[in-house]
Amino acid sequence: MTEPSARPTRAQQRRQSEERILTAARRIFAELGYDRTTIRAVASAAGVDAGLVMHYFGSKDLLFARSTEVPADELPGGTSDEVAEALLRSLGRRLADEPTASLAVLRSTLTNADAADRYRAAGAPQLNQLTEAIPTPDADLRASLLSAIVHGVIAERYLLRLTNLADASPEQIIDLLRPCFQSLATPPPTP
Amino acid sequence: MTEPSARPTRAQQRRQSEERILTAARRIFAELGYDRTTIRAVASAAGVDAGLVMHYFGSKDLLFARSTEVPADELPGGTSDEVAEALLRSLGRRLADEPTASLAVLRSTLTNADAADRYRAAGAPQLNQLTEAIPTPDADLRASLLSAIVHGVIAERYLLRLTNLADASPEQIIDLLRPCFQSLATPPPTP
DNA sequence: GCCGTCGGTCAACGGCCGTAGAATGACCAC
DNA sequence: GTGGTCATTCTACGGCCGTTGACCGACGGC
Numbered sequence: 001m002t003e004p005s006a007r008p009t010r011a012q013q014r015r016q017s018e019e020r021i022l023t024a025a026r027r028i029f030a031e032l033g034y035d036r037t038t039i040r041a042v043a044s045a046a047g048v049d050a051g052l053v054m055h056y057f058g059s060k061d062l063l064f065a066r067s068t069e070v071p072a073d074e075l076p077g078g079t080s081d082e083v084a085e086a087l088l089r090s091l092g093r094r095l096a097d098e099p100t101a102s103l104a105v106l107r108s109t110l111t112n113a114d115a116a117d118r119y120r121a122a123g124a125p126q127l128n129q130l131t132e133a134i135p136t137p138d139a140d141l142r143a144s145l146l147s148a149i150v151h152g153v154i155a156e157r158y159l160l161r162l163t164n165l166a167d168a169s170p171e172q173i174i175d176l177l178r179p180c181f182q183s184l185a186t187p188p189p190t191p
Numbered sequence: 192m193t194e195p196s197a198r199p200t201r202a203q204q205r206r207q208s209e210e211r212i213l214t215a216a217r218r219i220f221a222e223l224g225y226d227r228t229t230i231r232a233v234a235s236a237a238g239v240d241a242g243l244v245m246h247y248f249g250s251k252d253l254l255f256a257r258s259t260e261v262p263a264d265e266l267p268g269g270t271s272d273e274v275a276e277a278l279l280r281s282l283g284r285r286l287a288d289e290p291t292a293s294l295a296v297l298r299s300t301l302t303n304a305d306a307a308d309r310y311r312a313a314g315a316p317q318l319n320q321l322t323e324a325i326p327t328p329d330a331d332l333r334a335s336l337l338s339a340i341v342h343g344v345i346a347e348r349y350l351l352r353l354t355n356l357a358d359a360s361p362e363q364i365i366d367l368l369r370p371c372f373q374s375l376a377t378p379p380p381t382p
Numbered sequence: 383g384c385c386g387t388c389g390g391t392c393a394a395c396g397g398c399c400g401t402a403g404a405a406t407g408a409c410c411a412c
Numbered sequence: 413g414t415g416g417t418c419a420t421t422c423t424a425c426g427g428c429c430g431t432t433g434a435c436c437g438a439c440g441g442c
Contacts, residue, residue, distance in 0.1 A: 160307055162318075179375075
């Protein structure tokens with residue numbers, strides 16, 4: 001009698017609603033940024049009442065925090081060349097999918113101080129890994145520049161929508177960027 | 192008798208007030224972005240009433256547009272190497288001064304569609320110049336990537352405030368970026 | 383010297399937003 | 413079956429914001 005799709009249990013229903021709200025929130029935060037996004041709009045997009053969003057997530061800030069939790073993209077260690085290549089692949093991946101979640105973070109990071117803090121914290125491990133793989137005294141600066149390039153390309157493609165960048169294929173982009181990344185990741189040839 | 196600083200004429204006073212408002216607006220837009228900036232805050236920072244801001248600029252949008260008018264940084268033509276070097280110098284300059292105006296644009300570009308349009312339009316000539324100097328079929332994409340890197344570095348330094356990047360000297364940054372820029376600006380060596 | 387012009391202020395309105403809290407009604411443990 | 417739990421909604425409040433229009437008072441052309 002208990003058909004699998006018969007009627008969801010209460011817990012299931014709650015999880016379902018939370019998920020719908022989070023999905024809607026991610027989309028709208030990504031489109032509009034933190035400030036222009038309203039709880040009412042998120043609730044309406046999720047087909048629920050604004051009060052429910054408050055009930056589940058406590059506040060707009062907390063909803064935003066939950067919406068923009070990003071599982072850090074693991075970067076395997078290795079030589080500087082390998083890490084550069086891994087970073088390129090990671091960029092390629094982020095250019096290939098529709099980066100809704102990533103966009104919400106990026107867009108809001110630039111207007112919301114808390115978001116910036118969380119983003120910095122979330123990116124720190126990856127940045128450290130990068131730093132450790134680069135065998136120069138200025139490794140930390142080099143790693144930061146690599147990170148800046150990655151973010152710059154993503155921002156320019158999806159936020160500014162520079163047409164050349166928005167239309168190019170991920171492969172083309174990472175191929176052009178490869179020498180760039182290598183020059184930053186590997187020490188200058190000292191003959 | 193007409194001491195130069197005796198009493199400003201009416202036109203002078205108006206220009207002075209407009210300038211104070213614009214200066215305050217640029218600073219606050221840069222700090223807070225478009226949405227979080229209120230006309231009242233700008234007016235208060237400029238020592239005038241909010242109504243006056245409306246009176247002079249018509250609306251918040253128009254005030255923003257006037258605040259973020261940026262004289263395009265002229266990029267001299269030349270060989271791809273020369274243009275790459277010129278772009279590096281331009282970046283160095285933007286890293287050296289406190290880039291209030293530039294920041295207001297950048298920060299707001301990422302949340303305000305109109306600002307993005309204007310920014311794209313304002314950057315187009317520079318981008319074209321860059322494209323024409325690069326002697327490859329994919330020159331436009333290369334130029335866009337260069338632009339993305341410039342913006343990425345500025346954003347990461349001033350918006351995200353990645354400490355490594357925020358503390359580094361402009362010279363150090365552009366030295367590290369030089370091979371990067373060259374690899375994008377010049378065609379791959381085809382032996 | 384008079385009066386229109388104009389820089390500047392003030393108070394107010396309508397709207398939207400985040401948030402709180404009461405109300406409702408279906409589910410589930412006992 | 414009964415009572416409580418819980419998902420969900422409804423209504424409302426207080427605040428801030430962009431914008432308006434009336435108002436004031438000093439300047440400057442005539």
